[in-house]
Amino acid sequence: MILIVNAGSSSIKFKLYSIEGKTPNALVEGLAERITVDGALTIKVGDQKHEFDDKMSDHLEAVTSILNRFKELEVIKNEEDIKGIGFRIVHGGDKVVKPVELTDEMKKVVEENIRLAPLHNPGALTAINAFESKMPKAKLVGCFDTSFHQTMPKEKFLYPTPYSWYEDHAVRKYGMHGISYDYITLKAAEMLNKKIDDVNLIICHLGNGASICCVKNGKSLDTTMGLTPLAGVMMGTRAGDIDSSIIQYISKETGMDLNQVTDALNKESGLLGVSGISSDMRDVTTAVEKGDERATLALDMYATRISDYIVKYANYLENKVDAIIFTAGVGENSAAAKKAVIDKVKLLNVTLDDTKNSQGYDDYLEISTPDSQVPIYKVRTDEELMICNTVLKFL
Structure with a gap:
């Protein structure tokens, strides 16, 4: 199975796919929210919606709750059923041009770009560390909303501001929604x-x-x-x-x-x-x-x-x-x-x-x-x- 994670500062949105067939099959989706406040967990398996009031003082507790409820609902037998985890990450700066395995080096890149995405990257990084702690054998992959746009030429991504702002402070156009654009571009090639x-x-x-x-x-x-x-x-x-x-x-x-x-x-x-x-x-x-x-x-x-x-x-x-x-x-x-x-x-x-x-x-x-x-x-x-x-x- 493969788990997809989109994490914020107080939430983890997730979707679990089976990869046994020729194409991935979505089994479960859900949301852990109000993390660090009191906690609320919703898991939808097929047409059945399950709600839990699990206490979640941090992202690690949220991950623990998600995995425990997966086992309780008999979605997985144990954590090792999940072979890979894909994380949606908003900002990879100008260094990340494609999806990457989330090594310690790449996690530093996510951390460095908190200055460019202060509302989004911190939650993603916290969730990455939490899942890594609970599931050390799973392969962790980062997909960045900014990476699709790193093919823009300089005349398109630069602003007409002092050039030192770009050199010293990384002020430039990065763009968002890149994962969606990547999907639509592939789909369009197929359609056309x-x-x-x-x-x-x-x-x-x-x-x-x-x-x-x-x-x-x-x-x-x-x-x-x-x-x-x-x-x-x-x-x-x-x-x-x-x-x-x-x-x-x-x-x-x-x-x-x-x-x-x-x-x-x-x-x-x-x-x-x-x-x-x-x-x-x-x-x-x-x-x-x-x-x-x-x-x-x-x-x-x-x-x-x-x-x-x-x-x-x-x-x-x-x-x-x-x-x-x-x-x-x-x-x-x-x-x-x-x-x-x-x-x-x-x-x-x-x-x-x-x-x-x-x-x-x-x-x-x-x-x-x-x-x-x-x-x-x-x-x-x-x-x-x-x-x-x-x-x-x-x-």
Whole structure:
């Protein structure tokens, strides 16, 4: 079996796969949360959901609880049934360009990049150490959200700031959602019956956090998120790109300090900030249908910013685009959001089939009309499966 782990400072999200067949088969998924507070563990086996109030004072206790409950639910006989563990890690800096075995040296890299991902890397590192302590025979593999984007050329990842900021403080664009983009790129090559090195894509990963990626010859040429996930397009609660002087201006106007302003841009902006209703696209589009002006404004701004990047990236690809792909929660499921975006892409002759745009699907579905200049797809991303397949290669 292979266990996939996505850990935060007080949570461990996990999914367990059997690798006995030709393809990995998901057996169990769950979440350990409120670690260091009191603890809550949810494990879903098939259609059965099990909830436990296990005390978890730290990540090691959380790992112990997860493994004990696996045995209690007869998912595993013992820890050694799990041959490999794949960890989703947000930031690998500019040194990690592909998945790696988590040796002591690589754990130091995760630790060094805490300065670039202070909210995410500490939890990942703590979980890695906890699982290593409990399962010393399992192979530990790290998959980084930033590594897919390390193929960006220097003119794309550098900011026009003092060059010493890059040399001395690692200020540059890193990008996020790389595991998802890697999965979608491979899936697109399969869908389009092309070699991976021949695939040119514009991928819109639209969830509560959102980014766009320009894929040229199967590799990331550019992406919208930057040094942090705050950059790029408008998101659920994040502002995306703004005039950076707003931070100083609002600080002077309101007395808010730097951290407070940055928190507001991360947690109180985007769809939530403009609509005043919700960060959830479902709530916003429902309000749009009822004629709410601010919700309509929010959706319009959201779609405009995404469509602008689609046109920009089509230019980067010299208009040789094999597909525009929508993925993640909003991209996969919100017909209204996709329509709002595509309606604003004026320089490309792209059109949606409204019926297919609203149609249910399992894996992927082409949603453009036959005369669309570029085919448009909605594709279910699967970061856990991508990590699982990566661990399988290491094994």
